[in-house]
Amino acid sequence: METKQAIEDRHSVRVFTNKDVEVNKLKGLVKLAQKAPSWVDSQPWKIYLVRGKSLAKLKGCT
Structure with missing residues (x-):
């Protein structure tokens, strides 16, 4: 996808469903x-995927 097309096709989503996202899609x-590039290749990010009971606990729902 060209940068111009990506900018023109961009849109915001403000309404979500409770439908689970497939694990394979999340892993992708x-x-x-x-x-994704990082400043001076420092790679400062950490990514955590949580679902089910762990997600509820993280949200403070339990």
Whole structure:
């Protein structure tokens, strides 16, 4: 995708459903995020995927 097309096609989403996202899709997004550049290749980010009971606990729902 060209940069111009990506900018023109951009849109915001403000309404979400409670539908679970497939684990394979989440893993694919994490792999893409790992390819994102960082300043002086410092790679300061940490990514955590949580679902189910762990997510509820993180949200403070339990």
